[in-house]
Amino acid sequence: MKRFPRPHRDDVRIAVVGLAGGLVLWGLRLVSGGSGLLGWGWSLVPLAVTAGLELLRRTRPRAALVGGTAMVVADQFTAGNLATVLMFTDLVYAAVLYGTPTAARRIPVTTGLVTVALTIGFLAWFRTPQALLIGIVTGLVFLAPATTGALVRNHRDAAETATLRAEQTALLAEIDRAQAVVAERARMARELHDMVANHLSAIAIHSTAALSLDDPATTGRALTVIRENSVAGLAEMRRLIGLLRDSGAESEPAAAPTLAGLDALLERARANGASSGLDFALDDTRPPGAALPAPVELAAYRIVQESLTNALKHASPGTVTAELAHTWRALTVRVTSPYGDRPGPRAPGSGAGLVGMRERTALLGGTFESGPEPGADGGRIWRVWAELPITEGESSV
Template structure:
């Protein structure tokens, strides 16, 4: 059977009880009493309330309301003896502790109760004695009960305010840490998209042409493949150096030399060269009525979508046309890349799926939409089509 034990008194409470009892005994030995001509005239009787109140001091934190109730009874009993100043002083501490360490409801109720008791005692003794000196009894009652309760209310409010401020500071620090972690995650995702989009195209071309050079025993084909490999290696190194420079400077903005829609011609031409040996023919159509510069984030996202789509076509598309089309309807820029869908022989580069994820992330940051999947082509065949719609307002930065 589990035996419940009372909590151990706080060491400060033990010291208060010991000093209070010792002080009361010293006053009793010296014959210093508060009153005379009481019902219980034996001097030793006043030691009983003193011992009770000093014992209650041990539980001023753990059972403050019980201590106040029993202490009140002890104080009333003390009025029938010659009295002891230490008993009264320890009772004021019990009132203080009941408000400070008690329940919130008790902390609200005790000051009001002691105030009403003070007023009642003052009015009662004025009506009884009918002399102004009766006001002194009300003052003493206030000093013993109401003032300790009022002091405890002030201390408790300051303590609660300090706890609230500490909790607020901890929550602020936690939110700051969460914001920092989110910022780091977002920056890592942005740099991952940049690294994938800038380098994957070149590495895919290198992988395909190196496989062709190794598998086809033809000097002309090998020389042509090596030329494509060298070109993509140099371009990939340049892109990598630009990204490393961006990381070293710690600049979170987009690079000053970010690619734009004006660079799509060169991108498609490079893809045409890389894909020639795979039977892919790349073409570019800009059907916008008024071609012109757009906000930098929009142009960068459109360029990366085309770049990733061409890379995927180089990896997976069946021989046939690869068409890049730009259009604009109102305040929406339309980017569409289509390629033949089907099985293809010859060397191919593996895919990881990160490219589609990166495209969707870019479009989501701009508040646009994107669809990628198989659809019916104009000639009756099946094609793989990527279609993105990007808002071109200056203020768009994500949802």
């Protein structure tokens, strides 16, 4: 069995006050000017029914308006009660305010047409200016509450829209903040990996060699390289931790590495890879004095750095070559290393380096490729290739 929703407590109060006021007016025999065809006592029927319909003004506004219209018409055939008319005006107001959007649009138009029609009709019938008073009363009973309800509803809807927009803006701001945090964490992870992985890879390789070879001279050289890389790696870690802890004005981050530091980078790689039979070469065909955007230089430097680190871990004996080429629209970075079985100690890899290089290239809107391919001497090489856009508007950083 379907149950109707309970009336709102304010609707109950309106119904009780309206019914009580109507009974007082009825007891004092104060009439509203009905025709009186049905006698004095009959005015209580529209009064009681309209008061009952007030209980539905919020939950079933359309049914309440239809019933209230019938009761206000019936009230005109009795002596009339002002409380019935006043409660009907509230039903019109509630039908616009709480009804469907379609009803909220149609009711003011309908009541306006009714007001105009009755005014013209009574003017034609009575042919006196006093007939305009009937039109004014009709407008106050029908059109005024409908218009008031429409205005209140429009203000309420505008307030709800503004609140929703504010909530959506706050939600979007929170999403942007979360995405910024994730992006910053990814950037920090790339920087930490690129700065420290080279040193830790050299330490892992030489410590393995020192443990596996029973040669005091080899062990001494390995320990020297381990110490140098551990000191350099510790300095890098301290610098990064200092940047994260201190965000004050006195903390100035170190300058980002540029391609001018590639010679020093390759020199360190030669020292670390000598025991594994690796040599390193740089082929820089960029025109002298060619300027590059700072994000492009940093990405290129990190890609070369990580490629050399991977070569120290995995490359077979031979020459690792880093090539740079500069065109009008892009900087091309290509690093090749011997690919095949490698004797001696090998450092473990996680694949994070390739992921970081691919992410750096994607952030600049570039292209990245990596993998084995045939070499010029019939062997196989591992190739890392990245094209970093440098023309205006192509970079996403």
